[in-house]
Amino acid sequence: MTEHRTCQHVAYRLTCEDVDLRLEQNGGRCEICGVPSESTYKGMLYIDHDYKYGYYAVRGLLCNACNLRLDDDTLERTEKEVRYLSDPWWLDLLKRRHAENVAAARRPQRRFVHVLGVERAAHLQA
Ligand SMILES: [Zn+2]
Ligand SMILES: [Zn+2]
Secondary structure, X not given: OOOOOOOHHHHHOOOHHHHHHHHHHOOOEOOOOOXXXXXXXXXXXXXXXXXXXXXXXXXXXXXXXXXXXXHOOOOOOOHHHHHHHHOOXXXXXXXXXHHHHHHHHHOOOEEEXXXXXXXXXXXXXX
């Protein structure tokens, strides 16, 4: 597992595995300018999110410079920035969670239990 320096992702409710997969997908580079994480100011990439929506709206991993540029709504977006914004991280996370849910629903993992005399379906973890 990659070292995440501060595990800043906890605030975003992302797991270490989520971050590892993303780093694997982007090759450990800023997703806009492509600078390797070790060459950035603090030797790490920042989790970028859309502040208009909240912490769950993570868009990707960026160097400090690109992260600051995106926060400035007065700047015109470059082609790379537009491409980055059109395919946000949260969309990938949602697709993966959905695929997991679909796989879980296919497994016969239900049994009936009595709760206060009422029979209820218990959803068991795999
Ligand atoms: Zn971590
Ligand atoms: Zn960058």
